Amino acid sequence: MIEVVTRHQHAATIVSIKGDVDLYSSPSVRKAIIALTERKTPAILVDLQNVSYMDSSGVATLVEGLQQTGKYKGHFKLFGLGLAVREVFELSRLDKVFEIYPSEDAAFSSLI
């Protein structure tokens, strides 16, 4: 099971994901993120603190979000990556492509 909760706080929209993001669950994550990018949400912060696993379909979903926000010059940032999630970003060398922050506060601060 996966939970995807979207909330708006100040100038940003936070997408909090809880659970494993894999081929089964990534469509739910994609649906939430694409709904935001279609509305040209200016700043999307993806909370991965409670994601214990992510595969390439999850990474692909985040790459899509990054690219869609880039089209309208929005912000798309990640925070709270645990060991397993960080592993997949490093193996795919995407840790240098995304803006990744240790915490929600740090991600917020980067918007100022």
Next chain:
Amino acid sequence: MNSLSQNRDQQVAEDSAAIPSNTVQFHLTSDPKLLKVVRLVVGHLCDLAGFPEAQRHRATLAVDEACANIIRHAYEGATDRPVIITARLIDNGIEVVLRDFGKKADVEKIKSRELDDIRPGGLGVHLMQSAMDEVVFDNTLPEGNQLTLIKYLPQFRSDIHEEVIP
């Protein structure tokens, strides 16, 4: 029952009769919701083998990606087709063999995209190859494909060092 099904049943019976020690073999359908079960089994086997946490994550990721490729490519998204996974402890690590009975893969097309080409998708093969020490694909079987993934314990490899990520 058609001949393909008979061949498959025969293959299953032969495989089941010859399970060596330190081996877990399980049959599942090509349903993405079962991937977590696969990850739990492989992760536990890695623990038994003595892999450090980061290496366990990598091995689990590789097997998960292999299963996802079977579902997406060999079975083109069908969720009711058979997959047989045979995972075993070897002297210096683990070996996982994934067997499907779907569309044969074109070995020439099994490759990762360039990592500098930032776009969604196309990372699965790269992740498998990065995470495992040996990735052997066999599409010469009468039906379907077989993928063998081997990962050695760090102490049996001279070219890796465990990274501690805070």
